[in-house]
Each structure stands twice: as structure tokens, then as C-alpha cells.
Amino acid sequence: MAPVGTPAILLRAHAYGETSRILRFLTETHGLLSVMARGVRGKTGKGGLTLVTFASGELTAYVRPHRELQTMKDFECTRLRARLGSDVLRFAGASAIAELVVVHAEQEPRPEIFRALELGLDRLEDVAPELVPAACLSGLWRIVAAFGFAPELDVCIRCASVLPDDALGRFDLAAGGTLCPSCSENAGGPRLGPLARAQVRDLGAGRLSPTLSHTRQHLVLVSDFVTFHIAQRPLKSLRFLADMLPASGGG
Numbered sequence: 001m002a003p004v005g006t007p008a009i010l011l012r013a014h015a016y017g018e019t020s021r022i023l024r025f026l027t028e029t030h031g032l033l034s035v036m037a038r039g040v041r042g043k044t045g046k047g048g049l050t051l052v053t054f055a056s057g058e059l060t061a062y063v064r065p066h067r068e069l070q071t072m073k074d075f076e077c078t079r080l081r082a083r084l085g086s087d088v089l090r091f092a093g094a095s096a097i098a099e100l101v102v103v104h105a106e107q108e109p110r111p112e113i114f115r116a117l118e119l120g121l122d123r124l125e126d127v128a129p130e131l132v133p134a135a136c137l138s139g140l141w142r143i144v145a146a147f148g149f150a151p152e153l154d155v156c157i158r159c160a161s162v163l164p165d166d167a168l169g170r171f172d173l174a175a176g177g178t179l180c181p182s183c184s185e186n187a188g189g190p191r192l193g194p195l196a197r198a199q200v201r202d203l204g205a206g207r208l209s210p211t212l213s214h215t216r217q218h219l220v221l222v223s224d225f226v227t228f229h230i231a232q233r234p235l236k237s238l239r240f241l242a243d244m245l246p247a248s249g250g251g
Contacts (some may be wrong), residue, residue, distance in 0.1 A: 003060050008058070010052065010054065026114055030109060055080050057077040096240075098237075104147055104230050124139060133246060141203045141222060142206060144225065144226065156179055166194050168191060172189050190221065219241060220242075
């Protein structure tokens with residue numbers, strides 16, 4: 001069987017035996033792939049493979065349809081993203097984005113998910129320190145949107161009326177969007193005022209601000225949304241990220 005090559009991002013790595021690893025990649029052409037990398041432990045560096053979590057590159061593997069574990073031939077790293085491993089908040093954000101992909105992606109091509117993941121990791125690697133909290137949250141919302149679950153922020157999810165710019169409504173988690181003031185009167189869910197709604201909209205569009213306020217509250221919103229619509233369970237990496245984020249403000 002001929003090997004296939006595809007752009008890929010390494011999301012997780014586990015030791016297997018004394019010399020091998022099981023690696024989980026998101027690939028551009030085959031979706032989420034688990035591969036056996038035989039004899040690679042202890043061979044990183046000069047003359048070996050660069051297999052570092054969150055690295056991008058060209059994966060070459062023997063891929064059999066409907067098989068859970070494939071066999072890796074080679075991985076040529078093109079972007080290491082070493083900064084993600086040296087900064088705890090960047091690492092926490094990257095881990096949360098990666099776990100979200102791992103729990104929902106499948107073994108099928110979804111280029112929009114691959115692009116959202118690549119962009120999210122690149123921004124976490126490159127942005128200034130004061131923008132890291134916003135980059136963490138933006139990366140999560142953009143993965144959510146790539147999966148097809150973007151929240152409705154501009155129209156009431158119940159009565160379909162356009163929300164005024166100054167509207168103070170509530171976020172209906174089950175319905176996946178904002179309720180207008182009238183529909184919010186007897187509803188539960190967190191309040192979502194004009195500023196918070198604008199901030200969520202900006203994060204989903206990839207617009208980052210160093211003055212982003214209430215970062216932990218923003219994380220609770222996206223975490224609850226992910227749990228309800230995508231993961232069906234709280235993600236461990238989101239709890240870790242919550243401990244790392246500042247209580248308020250962007251820095």
C-alpha cells in the first residue's frame with residue numbers, strides 16, 4: 001500500500017513500549033488520525049524526527065480506511081511553535097483548543113477545522129503577552145464555529161427579533177444564542193449585555209483586544225457552550241485554562 005502525505009498538526013503523543021509512540025494528528029486531507037510511530041523515541045534532534053506537541057508539518061503515513069490506528073512513515077516539521085511550551089498560559093490555551101478538536105473531529109477531511117486550529121495555534125504563538133487571554137478565547141470560539149455551532153448574538157433565538165445595540169438579554173445555552181429582554185424575563189442563563197455580546201462577537205471574528213474584560217466569565221460561557229453542544233462533558237484542559245486566566249482584564 002502506497003503512503004499518503006498530508007499537512008498535519010500534532011495534538012497528542014503517548015509512549016508505546018520502549019521505542020515507539022502513538023501520535024494523534026489533525027490532518028488537512030484525512031481529518032483526525034492516530035498513528036503508530038515505531039522506533040522514534042530518543043531520535044529527536046539532528047538526524048531524527050521533530051515530534052513536539054502543536055508542531056505543524058507534512059505527515060506521511062500508511063492509511064487504511066476504517067482503521068483506528070494507522071502507521072506513520074515520516075513527519076517533516078515546518079513550524080515548531082516552541083513558544084507554546086515555554087509559556088504556561090499559551091500552553092493552556094493551545095491544550096484547550098487541541099482537546100476540543102480531539103473530542104469532536106473525525107477521520108474525514110474538514111479543511112475549515114484544520115485552518116481554524118492552525119490559525120488559533122499560530123496566534124497563540126505570535127501575539128503579544130497582553131493579547132494571550134483574548135487569543136485563547138478566540139481560538140476556542142473559532143473552532144466551535146468551524147464545527148458548525150457558532151452562537152447567535154444578533155437576533156433573539158426565540159422570537160427572531162433583532163437585538164438593539166444596548167439590549168441586556170440572557171444567553172440560552174440549550175438554544176445556542178441570546179434572548180431579547182422580553183424573552184429573557186422568565187428565563188435562566190447568564191446575562192449578556194451589550195459589551196459582553198460585542199466582545200464574544202469580536203472573539204469569534206478573531207479580533208483581539210488587550211482590554212478584554214472578565215476573561216474568566218468569558219471562559220465559563222464558551223466552556224458551558226462546548227459541554228452542551230460538542231463534548232457532552234467538561235474538558236479537563238478548560239479547567240486548567242480557567243486557573244491560568246486573569247480574573248478580569250486582558251493582562
